Amino acid sequence: MARTAKHSKEELRDMALTAARAVIAEKGSRNLNVRAVATRMGYSVGTMYNIFEGLEELVAWLNAETLDALYEELARAPVTGKPETDLHSLLDRYLDFVTANRQGWNMLFEERPPEAKAPPAWYLEKVAQVFTLLGRMLHPLFAPGEEAELTRAVHLLWISLHGLWSLDADDKLFIVTRDPLEKTAHDMVDLYLAGLKARKGH
Amino acid sequence: MARTAKHSKEELRDMALTAARAVIAEKGSRNLNVRAVATRMGYSVGTMYNIFEGLEELVAWLNAETLDALYEELARAPVTGKPETDLHSLLDRYLDFVTANRQGWNMLFEERPPEAKAPPAWYLEKVAQVFTLLGRMLHPLFAPGEEAELTRAVHLLWISLHGLWSLDADDKLFIVTRDPLEKTAHDMVDLYLAGLKARKGH
DNA sequence: TACGTATATGAACAACGTTCAATTATCAGA
DNA sequence: TCTGATAATTGAACGTTGTTCATATACGTA
Incomplete structure (x- = not known):
């Protein structure tokens, strides 16, 4: 009865964590930020805040x-x-x-x-x-x-x-x-x- | 042959450090920032960068x-x-x-x-x-x-x-x-x- | 008085985390 | 097939950072 999710919450979280590790590997942990992770996993900034409370939780x-x-x-x-x-x-x-x-x-x-x-x-x-x-x-x-x-x-x-x-x-x-x-x-x-x-x- | 400084470089640095400690005491070290220190010592942001290379040096x-x-x-x-x-x-x-x-x-x-x-x-x-x-x-x-x-x-x-x-x-x-x-x-x-x-x- | 210059300014920029009204895509029922 | 409800997704916009730099200021000197 609603729009279906492309990925489950767990999948999204895994994707985000993988993306985050990739960013860290490439740019270093200092340059880990919400936009970079979102872009890397092919989602928008807003989606990050559907998955996590914020960057700190990630x-x-x-x-x-x-x-x-x-x-x-x-x-x-x-x-x-x-x-x-x-x-x-x-x-x-x-x-x-x-x-x-x-x-x-x-x-x-x-x-x-x-x-x-x-x-x-x-x-x-x-x-x-x-x-x-x-x-x-x-x-x-x-x-x-x-x-x-x-x-x-x-x-x-x-x-x-x-x-x-x-x-x-x-x-x-x-x-x-x-x-x-x-x-x-x-x-x-x-x-x-x-x-x-x-x-x-x- | 030029505009005279109200305070010497050392004086400015001391004022900045004192101001910084005051900010930290009031707002905590997490809220220590250039603008707060500048305001507190009665100077502008730019002056901070005449004294220090940046916040990290302070x-x-x-x-x-x-x-x-x-x-x-x-x-x-x-x-x-x-x-x-x-x-x-x-x-x-x-x-x-x-x-x-x-x-x-x-x-x-x-x-x-x-x-x-x-x-x-x-x-x-x-x-x-x-x-x-x-x-x-x-x-x-x-x-x-x-x-x-x-x-x-x-x-x-x-x-x-x-x-x-x-x-x-x-x-x-x-x-x-x-x-x-x-x-x-x-x-x-x-x-x-x-x-x-x-x-x-x- | 006018000039040169050291001093001081704060508007402007880029990057950040975060918010949320708007948009999109799907399903259920008519 | 169409329509409305709803969940998923978006990205423009906000506020706060550190930092830069063209500009303004005020003083000693000529």
């Missing part, structure tokens, strides 16, 4: 995809039970992902809350997923009943790594050190594990 | 001031020779500064290089200054001849803390932990020191 969807792809990659890391081995191999997956998905990875760090606006629930869940992975790997270092310490340890490690990723994404890591990202990452985990073991031994 | 000057103020605060921290004591008291200065200069502090983390544009030399120097402070405090934990290890340790600590500051500035720390910034910061330093001591003890 970016949020892009980041959601990136986080999913990251988790998929990380989840493949083997868990042998030896924290050193496991953490370092997890780190290698991180690093592989970063080099293979530079643009999308960097966009994660460009996202900024417009005001004091809480991130959606799914975002928290995706981050929590990664915590779970880290927790599994660090588990052997803690005695039963030390769950709180384990959780805190995971958080601290994640925050430290975030510092590294964040500097790298902003191309500012070289300000701190000339060592390559990989070396710094592994060094950080080593020092971190040394700290955890020292606590355990006492 | 922000860079603001950040330079913030970094100077931070260093001044940090440099006051006493160096007793006990790394735990010294690092924790340095941390308290950090935290005091953050709460006292929220807006300016947050702007440091909003600055993003437009492209692959190297930051000015003075920026690198200001960061290096902080490294020097950290290095002095960690010095007792290293034997003579271990300068390279000391340097790397300083970098790793700084990067880890950067992760924490960065999350806090973006109001995203709560995603990781519900613990307050202060507790997380001190925990991070504790774990870090434990790792360093473990390495020292072999």
Whole structure:
């Protein structure tokens, strides 16, 4: 009883996300804008606002995809039970992902809350997923009943790594050190594990 | 032999920076723009471009001031020779500064290089200054001849803390932990020191 | 007083995100 | 087959940006 849609809402969203990635690949994420995406997907500006609340929501969807792809990659890391081995191999997956998905990875760090606006629930869940992975790997270092310490340890490690990723994404890591990202990452985990073991031994 | 300036270039720059801080205090850093600053200092838009290359340079000057103020605060921290004591008291200065200069502090983390544009030399120097402070405090934990290890340790600590500051500035720390910034910061330093001591003890 | 020039202006431009009245294309019923 | 209702799509237009630059201004000097 009405005009039929050429594409479903999901199709449109997929098309928009694909178009957006193409724009980013060609012009860089700084030049991602509504008109460019609309043109690229063969629709008008207005249609973008039928699909998304605005540009920020489109970016949020892009980041959601990136986080999913990251988790998929990380989840493949083997868990042998030896924290050193496991953490370092997890780190290698991180690093592989970063080099293979530079643009999308960097966009994660460009996202900024417009005001004091809480991130959606799914975002928290995706981050929590990664915590779970880290927790599994660090588990052997803690005695039963030390769950709180384990959780805190995971958080601290994640925050430290975030510092590294964040500097790298902003191309500012070289300000701190000339060592390559990989070396710094592994060094950080080593020092971190040394700290955890020292606590355990006492 | 010409029209005399009401204010010297330095005066104008100071007025602009003051005006900018006022705008930020009132409307938030998101609403900092050339016209608002110009109006506030009683000049026109064009004058802004006689003083600065553009808005980004104005922000860079603001950040330079913030970094100077931070260093001044940090440099006051006493160096007793006990790394735990010294690092924790340095941390308290950090935290005091953050709460006292929220807006300016947050702007440091909003600055993003437009492209692959190297930051000015003075920026690198200001960061290096902080490294020097950290290095002095960690010095007792290293034997003579271990300068390279000391340097790397300083970098790793700084990067880890950067992760924490960065999350806090973006109001995203709560995603990781519900613990307050202060507790997380001190925990991070504790774990870090434990790792360093473990390495020292072999 | 008139000229030259450093200083200051603000209209104008391009690009942006966003809105929404108008247009289009389809289907259901007459 | 025609018509009206309705959902999908459009793109002109608005407001706000950063930035430019021809113009106006006001002062020291001749």
